[in-house]
Amino acid sequence: MFETLNKRIQDCLAERRSRRTRLVTKDGRCNIEYGNIKYSKHFAFLADFWTTFVEIRWRFVLFFFIASFTLSWFIFGLLWYWIARSNGDLTWQNPASDHTPCVDNVVGLTTAFLYSLETQTTIGYGGRALTPLCPGAVALLIIQSLLGAIINCFMCGVILSKISLPKKRAKTISFSEMAVICPKNGTLCLLIRVANLRKTLMIGSQIYGKLLRTTNTPDGETIIMDQVNIDFNVDAGKDNLFFVCPLTLYHIIDKSSPFFEMAVDTLHKQEFELVVFLDGTAESTSSACQVRTSFIPQEIMWGYNFLPIISRSKEGKYRVDFSNFSKVVPVATAHCAYCFHNIKGHHHLFREGHDNQAFEVIDIGDASNVTKM
Template sequence: MTRSVREVLKEYMSERRVRKYRLVTKDGRCNIEFGNVMHRNRFAYVLDIWTTFVETRWRFVILHFVASFTLSWFIFGLIWYWIARDNGDLEWQNPPKNHTPCVFSVTDLTYAFLFSLETQTTIGYGNVYVTNACTGAVALIIIQSLIGAIINCFWCGVVMTKIALPKKRAKTITFSESAVICPKKGTLCLQIRVANLRKTLMIGSQIYGKLLRTTITPEGETIIMDQVSIDFMVDAGKDNLFFVCPLTLYHVIDKTSPFFDMAVDTLHQQEFELVVFLDGTAESTSSSCQVRTSYIPQEIMWGYDFLPIISRSKEGKYRVDFSNFTKVVSVPTAHCAYCYHNEAGHHHHSITGIDNQGFEVIDIEPPSSTKM
C-alpha cells in the first residue's frame, strides 16, 4: 500500500534528526565543527598548505588548479607585454622595419598572453619566439619555465595523493547496518558483521569500539561524550584478523560491559553511540587506513542473530552470499543480561526477540554440517 506524503515526510525528518545528532555517520564521517578558532591557528592551515590541499574537496581543488595556471599565464603575459612595450615592439609604437623585437610576433596584449601560455605549457607554434635582443626576455623565459615546472609538480602531487588516499580503500570495507544481541558460545554477545569487498587482504587488521555517552559523576559534573572502550573479537581472537571473507565480530556482555545493565525494554530508551573502528594496512599499496561506523540504540536488535553467508560448493570453493549480509533471524534470547546469567535484577525472563522495523527477518532451517 502506498504510503502517504505525511508518513514519508515524517520518516525523512526522523532520519535527518538522527544524522544530525550522530558523532560518526554510517560511512565514517565525523559530525563535528570547531568554533572560535584563533586567527593565528587558522594561519597554520596556510603553513601546512600541502595537507590543506590534499584534504580539500575535489571541486575546490579543480577551482584552484584552473585559477593557479590561468593567473600565472596572465601575470607573465603582462610582464612580456611590458618588456615588448619597453623595447618598442608594439604595433601602436610603429617600430621601424629593421627593428629587432625582444619576442617575435608579440605586438599586443593578446599575443603576449598567448606567448606566456605557450612558454609555460611547452607548446611551440613556430612563429613566436624569443630573440637575443633583450637580456631581460631571456631571464624571464627561464624564470617562467621554472615556476611552471613547480606548479605542475605541485598539482600532479596533489591529484595523485588524493586519488591514492587510504580512505578510498576504506570505501570497499562495509559494516552491517544493524548490530544484534543474542547468545553465542554460552554467553550473551553483541554482534556486528564486517566485510572486505576486495580479494586483497587487509594486513594486521584490528577491531575495537568506543561507547560514547553523557555521564554525570558523583560530584555532579556532566561529562559530554564520555568514552568507554568496547572490546570486539572473532573466534580466532581480536588482533591480526584473517580478513579474507566477511567476519562476525562479537562483544561479550558480562559484568564489565556497559551493556550489562540494559534490557530489551530499556535498550531503545538509552542515549549512546557505539563507534566501531577497524585499522589495517592495504596489501596492494601498503598504506594504513581506518574504517569507522556507528550504531545508535535504534540500530541494535535484541533477540536476533545474523544469517550464515559462507558456504562451500561441491567443487570445494568457498562462496560468500552477500544477499544475507544484513539479514537476521529471531532466536531465543534472555530478556536482559541479569536474566541470562541468573543474577538478581529488575527484569523478567523472556525468550522472544523484539521487532525492529526496517530490517528483513526470515526463517531458515538449521544448517547442515559440512565437512571441511
Template sequence: MFKHLRKWFFTRFFGCTRRRARLVSKDGRCNIEFGNVEAQSRLIFFVDIWTTVLDLKWRYKMTIFITAFLGSWFFFGLLWYVVAYIHKDLPEFHPPANHTPCVEHINGLTSAFLFSLETQVTIGYGFRCVTEQCGTAIFLLIFQSILGVIINSFMCGAILAKISRPKKRAKTITFSKNAVISKRGGKLCLLIRVANLRKSLLIGSHIYGKLLRTTITPEGETIILDQININFVVDAGNENLFFISPLTIYHVIDHTSPFFHMAAETLPQQDFELVVFLDGTVEATSATCQVRTSYVPEEVLWGYRFAPIVSKTKEGKYRVDFHNFSKTVEVETPHCAMCLYNEKDARAKVRRGYDNPNFVLSEVNETDDTKM
C-alpha cells in the same frame, strides 16, 4: 504488518520518533563543527598548505587547479606584453626593418598570452622565441619556467594524492546495518558483521570500538561524549585478521562491559553511540586506512543473530551471499546479562551441592553416654 505501518505513518507525518544526534555517520563521516576559532589559528591551515589542499572537496580543488594555471599564464602574459611595450616591439610603434625584438612575433596581448602558455607548458611551436637582445626577457623566461615547474608539480601531485588516498579504499569495507545481542559460546555478546568487498587483503587489520555517552562525575561535572573502550574480538583474536571473507566480531557483555546493566526493555531508552573502527594497511599501496561506522540504541537488536552468509558450491568454491549480509534471525536470548550470569551461578551452586533442594537435614537426639 499493521504495527509497522502505524509506526511508519506516525514517524513520517507526526515525527513521533526522536531523531538522535550522531557524532559519526553510518558511512564514517564525523558530524562536528568548530566554532569561535581565532584568526591566528586559521592561518595554521595555510602553513600546512599541502594537507589543506588534500582535504578540500573536488570542486574546490579543481577550481584552484584551473585558477593556478590560467592565472599564471595570464600574469606572465602581461609581463611579456610589458617587456615588448617597453622595448617598443609592438606594431603601433612602427619599429624599423632592422629592429630585433626581445620576443619574436609578439603583436599584442593575445600573442603575449600565447607565448606565456607555450613557455610554461613547454609546448614550443617554434614561431615565437626569445632573442638575445634584452636580458630582461631572458630572466623572465627562466623565472617563468622554474615557477611553472613548481606549480605543475604541486597541482598534479595534489590531484594524484587525492585520487590514491586510502580513504577511497575504506569505501569497499562495509559494516552490517544493525548490531545484534545474543548468546555466543554460552556468553551474552554484542555482534557486528563486517565485510571486505575486494579480494585484496587489509594487512594487520585491528578492530576496536568506543562507546560515546554523557556521564556525570562524582564531582558533579557533566562530560559530553565521554569515551569508553569496547573490545571486539573474533574467534581468532582481534589482531592480524584474515579478512578475505565477512567476519562477525563480538563484544562479550560481562561485568566490566557498559552493556552489563542494560536489558532488552531498557535498551531503546538508553542514550549512547557505539563507534566501531577498523584499522589496516592496504596491500596494494602499503598505506594505512581507517573505516568507521556507528550504532545508536535503535540499531542494536536484542535477541537476534545474523543469518548465514558463506556457503560452498558444487565446484568447491566458497560463495558469499551479500543478500543476507545484514539479515537477522530472532533467537532465544536472556533479556539481560545479569539474568544469564545469575542463572549460571545458580546452576554452579547446584552442582557443588549449595542450595540443593534434595538435601534435607534431619535432627538427631543426642544421648549422654557418660551418665552412670
C-alpha cells in the same frame, strides 16, 4: 485516536533527532563543528598548505588547478607585453622596418599572452621566438620555465595524493546496518558483521570500539562525550585478523561491559552511540587506513542473530552470499544480561518491535556443505 497519532509523531521526531545528532555517521564521517577559533590559528592551515590542499574538496582543487595556470600565463603575458613595449616592438609604437624585437611576432597583449602560454607549456608553435638581444627577456624566460615546472609538480602531486587517499579504500569495507545481541559460545554477546568487498587483504587489521554517552560524575560534573572502551573479538582472536571473508565481531556482555545493566525493554530508551573502528594496511598500496561506523540504540536488535552467508560447494570452493549480509533471524535470548548470568534457563524468543521487514531466508547451499567461520 489523536493521542495515539500524536505519540507516533513524537516517537518519529525523537528517532529522527537521535539519528541526526550522532557523532559518527554510518559511512564514517564525523558530525562535529569547531567554533570560536582564534583568527591567528587560521594561519596554521596555510603553514601546512600541503595537507590543506590534499584535504579540500575536489571542486576547490579543480578551481585552484585552473586558476594557477591561467593566472600565471596572464601575469607573465603582462611581463612579456611590458618587455615588448619597453623595446618598442608593439604595433601602435610604429617600429622601423629594420627594428629587431625582443620576441618575434609579439606585437600586442594577445600575442604576449599566447607567447607566455607557449613558453610555460613548452608548446613552441614556431611563430613566436625569443631573440638574444634582450637580457631581461632571457631572464624572464628562465624564471617562467622554472615556475611552470613547480606549478606542474605541485598540482599533479595534489591530484595523485587525493586519488590515492587511504579513505577511498575504506569505501570497500562494509559493516552490517544493524547490530544484534544473542547468546554465543555460552555467553551473551553483541554481534556486528563486517566484510571486505575486495579480494586483496587488509594486513594487520585490528577491531575496537568506543561507547559514547553523557555521564554525571559524583562531583556533579556533566561529561558530554564520555568514552568507554569496547573490546571486540572474533573466534580467531582480535589482532592481525585474516580478513579474507566476512567476519562476525562479538563483544562479551559481562559485568565489566556497559551493556550489562541494559535489558530488552530499556535498550532503546538509552542514549549512547557505539562507534566501531577497523584499522589496517591495504595490501595493494601499503597505506594505512581506518574504517569506522556507529550504532545507536535503535540500530541494536536484542534477541536476533545473523544469517550464515559462507558456504562451500561440492567442488570445495568457498562462496559468500552477500544477500544475507545484514539479514537476521530471531533466537532465544535472555531478557537481560543479569538474567542470563544468574537465572538458568531464563530465555525467551523476542519478536515484538524488532522484526526485520526485509527478512527473507535464502538457500545458499546444502546444509551438509555449510561451513561456520
